[in-house]
Amino acid sequence: MSLYPTKFRKMSQTSAVILLFVSFFALNGSALGQSRSGNDGPLRYIFDLRAVDSDDAGQQTPRFVCGSNVRPMTDMGHFFSFYKPTSTQSVIDPKAMNAFAHRAWPTWVVMAKLLAAVNAGATSHANRQAAANCITQQLISWAKQDALLGNLDENDLLGRRQAVMISGWTAVGLANAYAFATQASPHSDGADRIISPWFQRLSDRLVSEFAPPAAPRPHQYQWLDDNNNVRDWAGASVGLLSVQLQDRTKFDWAMTILHNALDLAPDDGALPRELGRGRRASHYQNFAMQALSYLVALADANNVALSDLQEKRLEAIARFSAEAYQSPKLVEARTGYAQEDLKPEMVSWIDIILPHIRKRDEALAHELEEIARPLRPLSDTFVALPTTVFFNGTTDKGN
Template sequence: MANRTRWTLKRHVAASLLTLTAALTSTSFAKAADETCFKTPTPVISLGFGSRYEADSKTRSDIDEESDAAVTKALKPIDQFIQNLAKIVSKAESEKDVATRRAYQRCVVDSIYAWAKADALSDMRTFNAKLSVPSRIGGLAILYAESRDQVPGLHDRERVIEKWLQKRAQEIVYFFENEATKGASRNNLRAWASLAVGEVGVLNRDRGLVEWSILSNDNMITNADSDGSLPLEMNRQRYALHYQLHAMAPLVTSVARNCEAGYGKGGADLDKLKKMARFSITAVKDPKIVQKINGKSQTVKPGLKNNLSAIAWLEPYVSVTNDLEMEKEFASFRPMSNTKLGGNLTKLYDDRRISCTISVQN
């Protein structure tokens, strides 16, 4: 009887230990999840707002402060989501422990999956909302691409994400081909659309989307002036240099990522792209160069150090052009980051040299 009592007691103790261990393990996993992720925000389904600019501003350079604030407020939840994802992606890229790195990568996939499952950004109710969404889709697609296929067991979620991104990309193409104004279909907004559509095309191996991106990039480079300035952006009065940089960011990144995916440069003139990059950086150092073109003083503060996020595209630029002379201009300012281009671009392109030789077969 005593032996049976001792055996029963041991069994209860063992069971209690197992329960305690399971509880501690569950708590540990929960804590690890909290430490490697953030609370996914409620998916934004609909957007509807007007222009940031005065209604009678033909050059779209006269800001309507009230409308500008309303647009920023509407986009803030999406932009904050992208910023949080970019931080996680950057942490994953720097993490040496495999388990922790996968936890970061799972965070990215799970968070974007929540938005994909809800069909986020599917209801663009105004013209200006449709203009604003491509840069956000592009940012999400790049951040997803950096985390895709890294964690076992997530393929079902990844298929949902890729299908969702495909729908958004097709809507972007339709808008720019059928609804966008002549200016919007050729300026920095088209470059952001090109980046988004190309990235989604690469993810889904959709040659049509990639070709649309390549053609868009080629047109922008071809239409740049011989000095490297973009005529449509130079018309933006005191915001001209700001928008030159705003166009170069997605344009350069899109060219680099399409090349890296094996689709080649699609006829893009890389020598012309170098002129555009050098004009942009020279103008950042001395904005009066742009003032001489359009007669307006610029909003951009002089100096590379004052514009690091706006010139972070120099990392993919050097990777695809091997312009070592340009690299010397910004090397001391590393790391270079821009959340809509993938976060820490120095880490993403870390001494990589991207070939523009066509290798994709589909």
């Protein structure tokens, strides 16, 4: 059976999402608030560095150089959308995008730095210690400044959601990088005492942002409570941070996001909120699938089972997302909008989800493998994770 009653799926998405989360918060500390994982030990991360084969055995490996710390982004006030006010929210306003890029630039730079460190350390034992130290020092510098949390109240509802999600997306990369660092090298309690409270504040802010509103939002903002890729990413961020914090209440919150997303998904896997995004429908369909792949990997790592119906819907979302990447004309025919070209990293989720899919649907796993193989090595540069390295067991393109 599905985790949620059938009647929830007959409601509007906004009503269903709000009711489900009211249930979570009301019952926190009872059966729903307790961990649904089958693992009573420590929460486990989505990857295990011990399973990664480095490629430098007997070879001379270029030395990893960390460089200076990226300055922390602290001011999250007065954010805005970079889309023109169209019905699809898919037409980028160049002036707004330039301003947005200027504001968010430190997060993109720090993700590039962390990805370089993770990749260097994961693929070379010789560089592992230096990469781990680099990551830890970078995170300490941001934690000491309470990065990504300042002036959030200096936003309207849309700007606040944008600012909180910049924090959330960045936090996924921070968690990935710190998971690598703590697995690669014993870390000091001193680093944890600085970084963990910051991670706690970041996750608290995300949970608060997606709590049901005390009163109905103004009509133009009611979409903020819908089931969409942003909510999925919030779940992924809180879930990954919960492992670093060993916080089972936060972990359960993330699993509620996952179950909710699959319970409310259509049987054909075409996510309605994402398909409503005009020429960027394929982009956002795959963007949502990326977030779901992290949540599923987190569930698998901690023995959280999906219902048969949820498994079927997950497979449908994966299949449709892959089709949207491979055959944009199919999405164009369905939406009426020619689709923008997608970069290969938009299907980096394939490496993450394949271990799960292989256990249930060999045919779908084969289809996904055929898409990913010529694109490897894949990396999710958005959140600092070389996905092929950690989930496909190889650093060689085409393997």
